[in-house]
Amino acid sequence: MTDIGEWQGGVGRSWADEHARTDRSFSRMTPHLLAAIHEEQARYVVDIGCGAGELSLALARGRPDAMVTGVDVSADLVAAASARAAGLENVRFAVADASTWQPEQAPDLYVSRHGVMFFPEPPAAFAHLSAIAAPGARIVFSCFRTPRENRWASGIASLLPESGASVSNPSPTSADPFAPGPFAFADPDHVRTCLRGWRDVTFTPVDFDYIAGAGPDAVAEALAFFGRIGPAARAIRVMSEAERPAFLERLANLLESHRSGDVVSFPAAVWLVRATAE
Template identity: 50%
Template structure:
């Protein structure tokens, strides 16, 4: 599963190259997340985007709340370069490094946000305890993450190619926050209250345009399970795999787009004012 070293290196570079198609893939989920941020975010104060990647959610929030100071934190320099290259907002900056350290550096924080940037901490309880310690009284936490692997067809459809076993839930990776009870318990232990998880179903758009299947194959050759397999296999075996990936994308082609049904959680929580029993 994807770990910090991979985000700093190969995986971060691929996501930086593919940020336009990645934002497109998550677009319908992003609308739900941004609506929740609009309902929650203070007008002023400080917000931190955890694992901001190429910056789409931080940029959206900067536009919604021009007087809120927003920091996007990420461990991938490549993704931060992409983020800086696409935004020039006076209330937005991007910092390189672990989000926990970034939070401590700009505390107190009134709002934490993240689109799928929270599932890669080696010790999530320690990370969310530290986020709580750097939170202002009454601070909000709003983030999305994937629900179960079996509900996410961009992963599950490829199981016949890469194996049926869902990834282990106790290791950093895209499905590390899939178990609702586990995450709720972890957030409560970390000190967060008012913890709520809302299921959000969305269409993960892998391909569109004049040749949606070719577009999807190009995208999924860089991001996700096929990308890893392609990298690890012998050159001679690649055409066969790409053909199989194209077949799976073809089966999802409808109305001029290749969409994979996907399932996320939208988590919200609050930091109690200090001293509240």
């Protein structure tokens, strides 16, 4: 579970600091999402949970005739996104909760790279997004499929000491599979329920290599990344000093077993979800 308060605080700060590595981790998936987005017409695009803005910036550059707004609850991430947008006229960023935010004009396209699984009340959030949208507006977003299909997550979960796994739900195999978090939208039936009031809901699976680290010391790179972002970072925060060295050693071994040359990567799997507002 990752709640809004965490994104507004330290988790958002870590993502802002690590945006180059997070963009790299998704680099084999983002082109699929952008291709799906470019199939849609749009004059005013809203990027939900835009983070440090890679998707917003790519859209603004690829569609100079469209306006793009990235919305995120983290002031640190919006500051990082704004700094990266220098010189681009058709993109702006807002610190706001997208589930209640009021735009100045009606969006005709919503996009999101893994930003919509953190709504505490997804049906209400998607109903709001539909209500403020232009008639027939579209949404295109990516979200992880199951932890089993995302070996970076299931691999980390298998390394967690008992105490770490039981505190604050760092495990992706949490008791409540629909709690806000990276895997909350793994089940298409649940996503359809959240998108009630939207029509033409489709799911396209994309499998890709999730890049955890790269370069001459790819394992150290990946360790630095996983130490700040995601379930390993959360576990490290909550586990005892005594548990930490053994966990880091197990993590380094896992990363080494997924290293090929100068890249550490894991099999990963997402849905590309598309729908139309009523």
